[in-house]
Amino acid sequence: MGYKSDIEIAQEADIRPIAEIASSAGVDEKYLEYYGKYKAKFSYDIYDDVADRKDGKLILVTAINPTPAGEGKTTTSIGLCDALRKRGKNAMLALREPSLGPVFGLKGGAAGGGYAQVIPMEDINLHFTGDIHAITTANNLIAAILDNHIQHGNALNIDPKSITWKRCMDMNDRQLRFIVDGLGGKVNGVPREDGFDISVATEIMAIFCLATSMSDLKERLGRIIVGFTYDDEPVTVADLRAQGAAAALLKDAIKPNLVQSLEQSPALVHGGPFANIAHGCNSVMATSLALKLSDYVVTEAGFGADLGAEKFLDIKCRQAGLTPDAVVIVATCRALKHHGGAEDYNSEDVEALRKGMSNLIKHIETIKNVYQLPTVVAINKFPTDTDAEVECLTEECRKLGVNVRLSDVWAKGGDGALELADEVVRLAESGEGNFQFSYGDELSIKEKIEAIATKVYGADGANYTKAAEKQLARINRLGLNQMPVCIAKTQYSLSDDQTLLGRPEGFRITIREFRISAGAGFIVALAGDIMTMPGLPKRPAAENIDVDSHGVISGLF
Numbered sequence: 001m002g003y004k005s006d007i008e009i010a011q012e013a014d015i016r017p018i019a020e021i022a023s024s025a026g027v028d029e030k031y032l033e034y035y036g037k038y039k040a041k042f043s044y045d046i047y048d049d050v051a052d053r054k055d056g057k058l059i060l061v062t063a064i065n066p067t068p069a070g071e072g073k074t075t076t077s078i079g080l081c082d083a084l085r086k087r088g089k090n091a092m093l094a095l096r097e098p099s100l101g102p103v104f105g106l107k108g109g110a111a112g113g114g115y116a117q118v119i120p121m122e123d124i125n126l127h128f129t130g131d132i133h134a135i136t137t138a139n140n141l142i143a144a145i146l147d148n149h150i151q152h153g154n155a156l157n158i159d160p161k162s163i164t165w166k167r168c169m170d171m172n173d174r175q176l177r178f179i180v181d182g183l184g185g186k187v188n189g190v191p192r193e194d195g196f197d198i199s200v201a202t203e204i205m206a207i208f209c210l211a212t213s214m215s216d217l218k219e220r221l222g223r224i225i226v227g228f229t230y231d232d233e234p235v236t237v238a239d240l241r242a243q244g245a246a247a248a249l250l251k252d253a254i255k256p257n258l259v260q261s262l263e264q265s266p267a268l269v270h271g272g273p274f275a276n277i278a279h280g281c282n283s284v285m286a287t288s289l290a291l292k293l294s295d296y297v298v299t300e301a302g303f304g305a306d307l308g309a310e311k312f313l314d315i316k317c318r319q320a321g322l323t324p325d326a327v328v329i330v331a332t333c334r335a336l337k338h339h340g341g342a343e344d345y346n347s348e349d350v351e352a353l354r355k356g357m358s359n360l361i362k363h364i365e366t367i368k369n370v371y372q373l374p375t376v377v378a379i380n381k382f383p384t385d386t387d388a389e390v391e392c393l394t395e396e397c398r399k400l401g402v403n404v405r406l407s408d409v410w411a412k413g414g415d416g417a418l419e420l421a422d423e424v425v426r427l428a429e430s431g432e433g434n435f436q437f438s439y440g441d442e443l444s445i446k447e448k449i450e451a452i453a454t455k456v457y458g459a460d461g462a463n464y465t466k467a468a469e470k471q472l473a474r475i476n477r478l479g480l481n482q483m484p485v486c487i488a489k490t491q492y493s494l495s496d497d498q499t500l501l502g503r504p505e506g507f508r509i510t511i512r513e514f515r516i517s518a519g520a521g522f523i524v525a526l527a528g529d530i531m532t533m534p535g536l537p538k539r540p541a542a543e544n545i546d547v548d549s550h551g552v553i554s555g556l557f
Contacts, residue, residue: 005557006111006112006113006114006117006121006556006557007121007122007553007554007555007556007557009114009115009117009262010111010117010119010120010121010122010262011121011122011552013117013119013262014262014264015038015119015120015260016038016260016264017037017038018032018034018037018038018039018040018258018259018260019032019040020264021258021259021260021264021266022040022258022266024264024266025090025092025266025293025294026293027042027046027258027293030043030045031043031045031046031049032258033252033255035129035257036123038119038120038123038259038260039120039123039128039129039257039258039259040257040258041129041252041255041256041257041258042255042256042258042289043255044214044255046289047213047285047289050289050292050293051292053292053293055291055292056090056092056290056291056292056293056294056295056296056297057295057296057297057325057326057428057429058287058291058297058299058322058323058324058325059080059296059297059298059299059324059325059326059327059328059424059428060299060300060301060309060312060313060324060326060327060328060373061073061076061077061080061298061299061300061301061327061328061330061378062300062301062304062305062308062309062312062327062328062329062330062363062367063303063304063305063329063330063331063363064304064305064329064330064331064335064336064339064359064360064363065303065304065306065339065359065491065492065493065494065501066303066304066335066491066492067334067335067338067339067492067501068338069332069334069335069337069338069345070332070334070335070380071330071331071332071335071380072113072330072332072380072407072410073300073330074095074110074111074112074113074300075112075113075114075116075117075380075409075410076116076328076330076378076380076407076409076417076420077093077095077112077298077299077300077328078093078095078112078116078117078118078261078265078267078409079112079115079116079407079409079410079412079413079414079416079417080298080328080378080407080409080417080420080421080424081093081261081265081267081296081298081414082116082261082262082263082265082409082413082414082417083409083414083415083416083417083418083420083421084296084298084421084424084425085263085265085414086263086414086415086418086421087418087421087422087425089295089296089421089425090294090295090296091265091294091295091296091297091298092265092266092267092268092290092293092294092296092297092298093118093261093265093266093267093268093269093290093297093298093299094267094268094270094282094286094287094290094297094298094299095110095118095267095268095269095282095299095300096110096269096270096271096272096273096280096281096282096300096302097110097124097128097131097132097257097269097270097271097272097282098110098111098124098125098128098272099132099170099198099199099200099272099274100126100132100170100171101170101171101172101198101200101534102172103125103126103541103556104171104172104536104540104541104542104545105172105534105536105537105540105541105542106536106537106540106541108541108556108557109121109124109125109556109557110125110272111124111125112261113410113557114409114410114411114413115262115409115410115411115412115413115416116261116262116409116410116413116414116416117261117262118259118260118261118262118267118269119259119260119261119262120259121556122553122556124259124269125556126556128257128269129253129257130252130253131208131253131257131270131271132170132199132200132205132272133170134249134250134252134253135199135202135204135205135208135250135253136168136169136170136199137249138204138221138246138247138249138250139167139168139199139202139204140167140168141242141245141246141249142165142204142224142226142237142240142242142246143165143166143167145240145242145245146158146163146165146226146227146240146242147182147189147190149240150189150190151189151190156229156235156239156240157229157230157231158227158228158229158230158235159227159228159229159230160190160192160227161192162227162228162229162232163192163194163226163227164225164226164227164228164515164516165224165226165227166194166195166196166197166202167194167195167196167197168196168197168198168199168201168202168204169196169198169199170198170199170200171198172198172533172534172535172536173196173533173535173536174531174533174534174535174536176195176196176533177195177196177531177533178193178195179193179194179195179196180192180193180194181194182194195533196533197532197533198274198532198533198534200272200273200274200278201273201274201277201278201532201533202278203224203517203519203520204221204246204250205271205272205273205278206273206278206279206486206517206519206520206522207220207221207224207519207520208250208253208254208271208283209271209272209273209279209281209282209283209284209316210279210283210284210315210316210319210320210520210521211254211283211284211285212284212285212288212320213285214247214251214254217247217250217254218243218244218247219243220519220520220521221237221242221243221246221247221519222236222237222238222243222519223236223237223238223518223519224236224237224517224518224519225516225518226240232474234478234516234518236518237519254283254285255285256268256270256283256285256286256289257269257270257286262413263413263414265414266293266294268282268286268287268289268290269282269286270282270283270285270286271283271286273302274302275301275302275303275307275308275311275491276302276303276307276488276489276490276491276530277488277526277530277531277532278311278486278488278524279311279312279315279316279486279520279522280301280302280303280307280308280311280312281299281301281302281308281311281312281315281316282299282300284316284319284320287299287316287320287322288320288322296424296425296428302491303491304363304491304494305329305363305366305367305456306363306366306456306457306494307489307491309327309363309366309367309371310366310438310452310456310487311486313371313435313437313438314437314438314439314452314484314485315484315486315522317435317437318437318441318484319484319521323433323435324373324433324435325374325427325428325433326373326374326375326376326424326427326428326433327367327371327373327374327375327376328375328376328377328378328420328424329360329363329364329367329375329376329377329378330377330378330380330407331360331377331378331379331380331393332379332380332382332385333353333379333382333384333385333386333389333390333393334346334382334384334385335356336352336353336356336357336359336360336393337349337352337353337356337389338356338501339355339356339358339359339501339502340352340353340354340355340356340357340502341355341356341501341502342356345384346384347384348386348388348389349389350388350389350392353389353392353393354392354396355502356501356502357392357393357396358502358503359494359501359502359503360377360393360396360397361396361400361503362458362494362503364377364397364400364402365400366455366456368400368401368402370436370438370455370456371435371436371437371438372433372434372435372436373433373435374427374428374430374432374433375402375427376402376403376404376405376420376423376424376427377393377397377402377403377404377405378404378405378406378407378417378420379393379404379405379406379407380407380409380410381406381407381408381410381411381416390404390406403423405417405419405420405423406419406420407420438451438452438455438456439451439452439485441482441484442482444476444481445472445475445476445481445485445514445523445525446462446464446472448484448485449462449485449487449511449525450462452485452487453487453508453509457494457495457509458494458503458504458505459494459495459507459508459509460506460507460508461508461509462508462509462510462511462527463508463509463510463511464510464511465510465511465512465513467512467513468511468512468513468514468525471513471514471515472514475514475516475523478516480516480518480523481523483518483521483522483523484521484522484523485522485523485524485525486517486520486522486523486524486525487509487511487524487525487527488524488525488526488527488530488532489509489526489527489528489530490528490529490530495507495509495528496509496510496527496528496529496530497528509527509528510527510528511525511526511527512526512527512528513525513526514526541555541557
């Protein structure tokens with residue numbers, strides 16, 4: 001049998017009507033709002049009707065720092081859920097929605113790969129049910145109302161130079177990072193420096209994913225700080241009286257989406273913030289619903305454990321009252337060899353693997369010792385892996401008291417993760433966890449950053465630019481320093497320098513800017529040269545995507 005691409009596998013799949021998938025999860029059709037035959041949203045009513053049910057076990061899937069060699073975190077998450085169901089467990093997925101930026105850029109989609117995918121793959125990776133479009137529109141409505149308020153008399157005394165609210169779009173477009181708008185005379189607005197963020201990095205997306213209900217969403221939208229007055233007092237969306245309209249745009253989007261895996265496992269795919277520039281987890285509403293509907297919920301956090309898992313645990317779990325029962329750390333021999341300095345991932349190189357293991361070991365130590373959660377390492381299998389490499393990796397993890405399980409879900413689907421599923425069940429049922437945050441609410445912003453930098457990244461501490469110090473003084477003056485911290489940094493390194501692979505030592509991170517996300521309930525600290533509007537690579541994935549005369553898409557991955 002010849003090689004099949006991800007999209008070819010997805011297009012040949014036995015996809016079931018979504019009502020059947022809901023029924024298999026014990027969900028009555030009356031709770032479904034259909035988006036075609038294979039996608040649906042849940043109505044608000046289901047939350048009241050399942051409120052008294054006991055929560056299932058929560059399994060978090062994270063990974064080492066990503067590399068060009070690939071890790072397969074989403075693929076592993078999907079295959080693990082399929083394997084749990086093959087073992088007779090009532091399991092469900094809670095995943096993030098893909099952003100069009102990576103889909104047409106470098107990374108591709110986020111629907112898994114091979115025989116461990118969620119489908120309909122093309123829909124999920126493109127417009128899906130329009131959630132991210134709704135988030136984009138709500139964000140830009142607030143921007144339009146803000147500038148319109150200034151145009152018509154500026155009753156709130158807003159200083160245009162102090163506006164912090166940016167417009168957004170769900171596409172990588174570096175040309176829009178820094179712009180000047182409002183040109184063409186008074187009738188066209190007030191000229192000012194401005195810019196765009198990618199939609200998934202916006203505070204609206206963060207609020208969308210942390211809100212627990214429609215009323216909570218609206219309250220959070222009202223707390224957003226969009227700028228400051230000439231007297232340096234904050235101006236909120238509630239001051240602009242725009243929270244109701246923004247919430248109205250999100251009233252359908254806030255309902256979690258139900259789709260299925262290739263093996264018909266129920267999957268709630270909802271919300272999609274980037275973990276390197278936002279908190280990187282799917283929505284609280286999807287996760288909490290999945291916990292009521294199943295005995296095991298497999299969810300993922302974006303990028304490496306230093307980014308997605310840290311924010312899942314320190315932000316999402318703190319705000320939503322969640323406690324993971326087990327953590328899966330995904331790695332590949334190829335990626336570890338990359339962290340060890342190898343240039344050829346396809347040839348055996350035990351020394352490079354052993355050197356690169358330092359990155360995996362740091363993540364294991366963080367999950368086990370900082371957050372005190374039971375963990376297993378899942379090695380996403382490639383045909384080029386050798387017995388010597390796998391044995392080396394297994395031995396090094398065993399020294400830390402952590403088991404290693406091979407995952408061959410790309411080629412075999414759920415059958416490729418049965419041993420991993422068994423270990424996950426053992427850990428989840430063991431009660432070994434003693435979940436702790438990496439910092440307490442009572443600490444100052446700098447103390448929280450120091451805790452993350454030293455405990456999670458392995459840094460010696462943090463430095464601050466003069467601009468960041470000034471912004472921090474304002475945060476303290478406003479009494480917002482009790483909030484969690486969302487550090488935005490490169491995903492490729494434990495440091496804020498993407499060239500430092502493996503487990504760098506003797507470094508400090510540099511915080512160059514603070515942003516207040518009062519609605520989301522955290523403070524964003526931008527480290528290094530991280531951008532909130534990515535750019536396209538030299539050869540964008542978009543160049544390979546096409547559609548034929550029958551509407552069949554090719555080149556999507």
